[in-house]
Amino acid sequence: GQQLNQSPQSMFIQEGEDVSMNCTSSSIFNTWLWYKQDPGEGPVLLIALYKAGELTSNGRLTAQFGITRKDSFLNISASIPSDVGIYFCAGLSGAGSYQLTFGKGTKLSVIP
Amino acid sequence: DAGITQSPRHKVTETGTPVTLRCHQTENHRYMYWYRQDPGHGLRLIHYSYGVKDTDKGEVSDGYSVSRSKTEDFLLTLESATSSQTSVYFCAISGQGREAFFGQGTRLTVV
Numbered sequence A: 001g002q003q004l005n006q007s008p009q010s011m012f013i014q015e016g017e018d019v020s021m022n023c024t025s026s027s028i029f030n031t032w033l034w035y036k037q038d039p040g041e042g043p044v045l046l047i048a049l050y051k052a053g054e055l056t057s058n059g060r061l062t063a064q065f066g067i068t069r070k071d072s073f074l075n076i077s078a079s080i081p082s083d084v085g086i087y088f089c090a091g092l093s094g095a096g097s098y099q100l101t102f103g104k105g106t107k108l109s110v111i112p
Numbered sequence B: 001d002a003g004i005t006q007s008p009r010h011k012v013t014e015t016g017t018p019v020t021l022r023c024h025q026t027e028n029h030r031y032m033y034w035y036r037q038d039p040g041h042g043l044r045l046i047h048y049s050y051g052v053k054d055t056d057k058g059e060v061s062d063g064y065s066v067s068r069s070k071t072e073d074f075l076l077t078l079e080s081a082t083s084s085q086t087s088v089y090f091c092a093i094s095g096q097g098r099e100a101f102f103g104q105g106t107r108l109t110v111v
Helices: none
Strands: A005-007 A010-014 A019-024 A031-037 A044-049 A055-058 A061-065 A071-076 A085-092 A106-111 B004-007 B010-013 B019-025 B031-038 B042-051 B054-057 B064-070 B073-078 B087-094 B106-110
Touching: A010 A019, A019 A085, A019 A106, A031 A061, A031 A071, A044 A055, A044 A061, A044 A071, A071 A085, A085 B042, B004 B087, B010 B019, B019 B031, B019 B087, B019 B106, B031 B064, B031 B073, B042 B064, B042 B073, B054 B064, B073 B087
Parallel strands: A010 A106, B010 B106
Antiparallel strands: A005 A019, A019 A071, A031 A044, A031 A085, A055 A061, A061 A071, A085 A106, B004 B019, B019 B073, B031 B042, B031 B087, B042 B054, B064 B073, B087 B106
């Protein structure tokens, strides 16, 4: 089946630093989604991307839909302690498929 | 928050017993999904529904069945629970089959 390779698996950063993570695939996707999950909670949708090359922001978060449609990137600027959590990418291939494929997540730790 | 309620939130059951998890939505969304989340595997789709009485298998459907008799309810049944089904189960909903919104999860332990 389709797979998404999400990297890095984990990262430790200082408060105030910028963060970058990405998701790649050998398959083409028509939709890219980014989620954040806090401990004991369900994933929460952060950003949705629908077109190749699209760049979308949500506060300090910015995500991009790669030109090749095989990758996506999420950046967090000026990190704060509440950014701690696991970030997941998810892709939808379209063509009548309604099944999201998820990456395995990036665990973010912020050092105050 | 999307109007999704999962019940129960926690359950401990014995191997070999049947278990049913419930997902209830108040958003009138067409699509509903059941995922399981395990360390090292991320979120994996078990079954999904694209309408009342319309369901299909996902990546890890063996040992699970689902039913959707009403738009708002999607049930996941483990016919005979096994220890390998110990996991956190998430229900998700989607209006157009793109963005999915998740419930808070059910932690199931099979002993």
